[in-house]
Amino acid sequence: AAWKGGLRFQVSAALKEGRVTPTELCQRCLSLIKSTKFLNAYITVAEETALKQAEESEERYRRGQPLGVLDGIPVAVKDNFNTAGIETTCASNMLKGYVSPYNATVVQKLLDQGAVLLGKTNLDEFAMGSGSTDGVFGPVRNPWSYSRQYKEKSVPKSHSEDKDANWVITGGSSGGSAAAVSSFTCFAALGSDTGGSTRNPAAYCGVVGLKPTYGLISRHGLIPLVNSMDVPGILTRCVDDAAVVLGSLAGHDPKDSTTIQDNFKPFELPNLTDVSKLSIGIPKEYHAPGLSSEILALWSKAADLFKNAGAKVIEVSLPHTCYSIVCYHVLCTAEVASNMARFDGLEYGHRSDMNKSTESMYAATRREGFNDVVRGRILSGNYFLLKQNYENYFIKAQKVRRLIANDFVKVFRSGVDILLTPTTLSDAVPYTEFIKEDNRTRSAQDDILTQAANMAGLPAINVPTALSERGLPVGLQFIGHSFQEKQLLTVAKWFEKQVKFPTIQLEEVKRHDHDVFQHQKSASFS
């Protein structure tokens, strides 16, 4: 079958027309998951239930009654979303063996649409990190490490050197989800985004990563990190697919009172041809220290692309950008200190054998269950929340948060429609290099370009743009007005069409199933 890239309704159309069946699709994905196991993208593969869901979907297609575009589409979910009957670990010893009694709202919505849940993806423990390297199940490997594009550009130091030693990270914390989508083992995946955790790995893995406006998608069932910033994230191979998934997930949820009550209407993205009415803002502070010259050049090229197409491209200023990381550091640790308090070993999760007293049992359980990063954040958070520190740290950070959010309000009010910025400071680094610095330092460095959008609750999306000199993906970020996802995605889709980001060339995928995956520039489903 000829799957021309970028056209809508590819796999979905094929399913409808019977050119491929949901069970075939599911089986191919499951077998590809097995042959790409070295990526360590999945913590749990729900083979039995996935096949059952695929069979049910097939029955619906046979009767000519599919539930929608997502019916029969294999998806993966980050392991910090509750999934009924399937282990949910958050990549932590604290929740190893924990089988959720319920589905997170977003998971339920996907299942209600007939999506086939393949499994739970790997992450940094409790979503704390920017590499997907700090979970108890080990680090996730970026599929591009094994791509022809990367291998061609990397010079082996010696013949005896382990070809594997140079693998690069996925970024994080939703690295497993990004790797899963990037390696074709699923068509869409859920991540979460608190400081950039969906956009960062999306950029490194060359996939679309959407962070929706805070309040648009329900967090019910998403194990919380920072209640005032967390959002479920969407990872797909093209912008159209992200719009489809968004359409099935967005909307008020009575179980999450932080979801707005405005009526949400799913939308199809128009094919924008005229960008002359657009005003693109280039925030100068995003020329952050450490930004690679390659990405700077790409960012500039992108701005020119819009300018040459007739859009108004202007430099703007978001003066408090440089404080967003510090602000995040305080607010995040404070909320973490509160959110992690629920893990005491009594009702669920790991429980220590210590039983001298309730307090000592709690202390031992948490000592055994949490890794250094989590414990460090809990302790820092508690410090900032101490009576003597509350005003100077927590309240102060909340004030700075308002300043950061106001920066965006001012710029958007001045007529700017969309902001264009880099997503990451560089392309993905090798794992051996990444672990030289500690988690907090890394997070502070890597989150600088993505974090402010979470502070302000704004929608933002990473669009894969080009390959770096090392043959690895580089993405650019668009940030939009609150709840204006349609405009944001429309512009992102236009940009995606202009840059024609190349498909990853993976041995495993090529060997695998020629008919489904061959000839496609972007293996989209919508």
Next chain:
Amino acid sequence: QKVTVDVLDHLERLALVDFRDSEGVERLQKAIRFADQLREVNTDGVEPMDSVLEDRCLYLREDDVTEGNCTKELLKNAREKVEEYFVAPPGNIPLPKLEERESFLQSS
């Protein structure tokens, strides 16, 4: 300004996690130094922001019981239970004092 052992001990009790070693304590020191950068920002007259949705009236559902009766389901995930109860070790016993605890801080 180093954090005193008293405060470290207090934090361990509040958080019910331990610093484990000097690295843990140093991590906190670094975190504090990092956070101190906030002082550079002028926030005179700025109100703290709790939520980006502060201008909206959020939905509160009626205080009616709409689900439940899933005791068995919920108990499945607990390690120690008796009939329909979660079993906890005896309460009201404070954590041993710092001098008596096997805490790293005892030696510092």
